Amino acid sequence: MKIVKVSGDVSIKRSVDSGTADQRAAVQKIIADVRASGDAAVKAYTEKFDRVLLSSFQVERSEVDEAYKQVSDQMVEVIREAAENIWSYHEKQQRPSWMTTEDNGTILGQKVTPLDSAGVYVPGGTAAYPSSVLMNVIPAKVAGVKRIVMVSPPSSDGKLPAGVLVAADIAGVEEIYKIGGAQAVAALAYGTESIQSVDKITGPGNIYVALAKREVFGDVDIDMIAGPSEIAVLADETAKADEVAADLLSQAEHDVRASSVLVTTSPTLAEAVQSEVAAQLSVLPRKEIAGRSIEDFGAIYLAKDLDEAVEVVNQLAPEHLEIVTGNAMGLLGKIRHAGAIFIGRYSSEPVGDYFAGPNHVLPTNGTARFSSPLSVEDFQKKSSIIVYSEEAIREHGAKIAEFARLEGLEAHARAVETRLKKF
Template sequence: MKIVRISDEVTIKRSIDTGTTEQQAIVKTIIADVRTQGDEALHVYTEKFDRVNLSTFSVTNKEIEEAYEKVDQRFISIIREAAANIRSFHEKQLRSSWMTTEDNGTLLGQKITPLDSVGVYVPGGTAAYPSSVLMNVIPAKVAGVERIVMVSPPNADGVVPAAVLVAAQEAGVKEIYKVGGAQAIAALAYGTESIASVDKITGPGNIFVALAKREVFGDVDIDMIAGPSEIAILADETARADEVAADLLSQAEHDPRACSVLVTPSMVLAEEVAAEVEKQLTMLPRQEIAARSIADYGAIYVTADIDEAVETVNQLAPEHLEVITENALELLGKIRHAGAIFIGRYSSEPVGDYFAGPNHVLPTNGTARFSSPLNVDDFQKKSSVIIYSERALKENGAKIAAFARMEGLEAHARAVEIRLKNDRSVTKKGS
């Protein structure tokens, strides 16, 4: 790995992929075809891209039963325990509607309402991702979403990977379709004969899925346009080089464009970690992917001291941040920008990916400066409630009308004043 001494500012080489002109055109064509042709277009694109001809897109109860037979019972138990941890964490995020009463009789409040429907995209291809199912579905269930739809591309044999179906069943998904790619996003956004549209789409995918989510945003909501995975490790001389190297590689194996960075005030640690990364790379099954990631997007930044290291991390605003230093918890208050923060030697990033409970859908590409992990709030909406009293309108009506006229909105002003005038007329008649 490259070792760089920090001077005044650090920049991270990130892969921000907005797609080629050709990819953008392909996605727009697919979306247009699904909007106009519905299921027919889904069949065409499923056969073209997934090389399978399906009689139906719906996953049947029989397929789910068969999935349970294929998945090892111990792994099913692990899925259930992970789901319980994720559910427990997200239940603590739940908000309640509230109302306050002012002295003048006015009631002001906020009404929390879950979204009616959510679509969850689960990637397929070379690997199965049951963890993505749990992380996207469970917060929606906790939020109270009534209809959760899962889509995932079928394998060559026309089925969704067994572990993904088991995770979906354990998370409580009742509606699952064997559709992937941009066509799946279009179906969720606009509906077809088989798949009714949803209000929000979440979940990761390849560049075509990301471009499709960007394209349909506005007609439906989306979670984010996620970039390749990132990890930054803030470590001092107390950290073990072999453990730090292993954690850097845990992200590098995701994608050739994944970013793995070590920030440390210790040149000794920097050199040891660089050597360990090269050593451990040779033993990885996904060696080629990880090696490209480390070569193109990996770096070790050496700072003057721990304070400069912390500030460097804040400039990076990484998706995942591990803090492996002496008295690591004391640094938590100084960290301003990170999607998920892992404190201490035993809090390796995969702990959060699969089991601890916090969501692993995190802001990438420096968006942790202003974004948060996927959470229960993402599946609810908030409505303001205003019950203005007669006394309050009499006290403040003239001020409201004046404000409206200052903005040149005469009808706004009159809408308030007519009520004041009518009340005065009623008072006069009564007297």
């Protein structure tokens, strides 16, 4: 990792991948095929990309029961406890419907309604992600979504990872399909003979999944287009170099395009972390992935003071931010842009990934400047309530008609005035 002194605006190299023309064309074809041919297209693409021929997409109860036999009782209890923590945190995000009444009889309000259905994409590939199941399903459950569908690409034996199925069962998912990629997104968005469409699709995936979500947005809602993982550690001389290095590598091992950044006021810490990253990387099981990430997207920024360091963090708007300084809580109010903020040396980023309770589906690629973590509100919609009384329309009707005519909308004005004429 290179050490760079802060000078003016910080420009970090990010991996923003909108796909190649060929990838976009491939995704569009897959979606069109699924819309036209339904199950047959999904089956064909599953055989092509996942190398498995399925007679049925849906996971049977017997497969879930078998999964419990493959996961230790201790691990099942850990997943249950994590689910309870996530539920407890998200339950506090609930917002009720409300109405207010004015003296003239006007009633205004907002009705909060859960979505009818949601689809959760759980990635497969080189790792299994039970945590993604919990983080996507539980907010939907808390919001009151009645139908939650989970999709995930099968392995070559036609099965899903045992931990993923156990997490889905603990979270309360009753409808699970062994399909992945753009074809799964298309099936969720438009439906097939055996899979009913949903109203919203959430969850991370590879570039083809991301492009497919982008293509179907508008016909259904999506959570976000997630980029590679990011972490920024804001630290001073009180931080421990081995701990900071370990946290940086925790994100680097996700993806060769992941970004791991240290922002510090201490030259001594900067050099120590630089050495520690190299040492720890050499014995990391996923060292090839993490090494490329650190080489291409890692950095150490040396700031003159904490104010400058904080401003660097706000420019980066990282997905994950750790604050490891002498007065870490005191800096919280100065942070404007970050997806999740971890305060103090014991609040390592994986604490949030798996167990603490806040959602780990977070804005990436600097979008923390204007967006937020996945939450209960993402699975709800709001309707405005307007009740005007006779007294209210008498009082305000002429003003409303005048406003309508300002915009050249005569019919709008007359719609109000036809009532005024009867008084």
